[in-house]
Amino acid sequence: MRFLLILVSFLVVFINDIQGQSTYTIAGRVVDSAGVSLSGATTVIIDPVDSSMITYGIASEEGSFILPSIPYRSMTLQITYIGYGTFERQINPEAGKNMLNLGDVVLSRDNVLLKEVVVKAAHIPISIHGDTILYNADAFKIGSNDAVEDLL
Numbered sequence: 001m002r003f004l005l006i007l008v009s010f011l012v013v014f015i016n017d018i019q020g021q022s023t024y025t026i027a028g029r030v031v032d033s034a035g036v037s038l039s040g041a042t043t044v045i046i047d048p049v050d051s052s053m054i055t056y057g058i059a060s061e062e063g064s065f066i067l068p069s070i071p072y073r074s075m076t077l078q079i080t081y082i083g084y085g086t087f088e089r090q091i092n093p094e095a096g097k098n099m100l101n102l103g104d105v106v107l108s109r110d111n112v113l114l115k116e117v118v119v120k121a122a123h124i125p126i127s128i129h130g131d132t133i134l135y136n137a138d139a140f141k142i143g144s145n146d147a148v149e150d151l152l
Helices: 002-021
Strands: 023-032 042-046 053-058 064-071 075-080 087-091 099-107 126-129 132-135
Touching: 042 064, 053 064, 064 075, 075 099, 087 099
Parallel strands: 023 099
Antiparallel strands: 023 064, 042 053, 042 075, 075 087, 126 132
16 A cells, blocks of 8 residues: 555656646747737737647736646747737747746837728617517607606
């Protein structure tokens, strides 16, 4: 029994050691072209083979991000922030290193001007579907305490 306990403990330590070497961490800081931190920027690691998301994170108030436990192979880093262009970069980890610090990642403004938008709404008061008459109550001015007869 004691031998089995020692064997299981050894296997747990060995597996944790192997897993620690098979993953790495990416860190950095998201800023704009003026060096202002972009808090809340979304950082995503994507597997380039099938475009599946491996992990993601949100930049802190200082714009810094940490993405831990990334499999030790080539991945794509994608950073997005509203009003800014998408940053995309292929990440190739260096052998033997478990941390990759990208420093400041600069996002550039993505200015897209929209034409004017006009929203119009019309209430169709009555519609007939087969043998059923539907009344749209929003199309009529009634009080909150009015009876159904007042609507009709």
